[in-house]
Amino acid sequence: MENTHFCQSCGMPLTTEEAKGTENNGLKNNDYCKYCYEDSQFKNPQMNLEEMEKAVKAHMEKK
Numbered sequence: 213m214e215n216t217h218f219c220q221s222c223g224m225p226l227t228t229e230e231a232k233g234t235e236n237n238g239l240k241n242n243d244y245c246k247y248c249y250e251d252s253q254f255k256n257p258q259m260n261l262e263e264m265e266k267a268v269k270a271h272m273e274k275k
């Protein structure tokens with residue numbers, strides 16, 4: 213298990229080549245899974261960023 217990578221976005225273990233994200237040149241990406249990263253593009257980076265900002269703001273406003 214020494215070579216196990218995890219998706220930097222969702223934390224899914226990339227235990228198989230098929231689980232890894234793909235570049236548009238056909239190579240695999242060891243940092244992200246195919247659900248987050250495909251053809252050298254993140255599937256929904258804006259949604260993730262916005263949701264994170266909203267969550268942070270909501271948290272701050274409560275305090």
Ligand SMILES: [Zn+2]
Pocket residue numbers: 219220221222223224244245246247248249
């Ligand atoms: Zn992922």
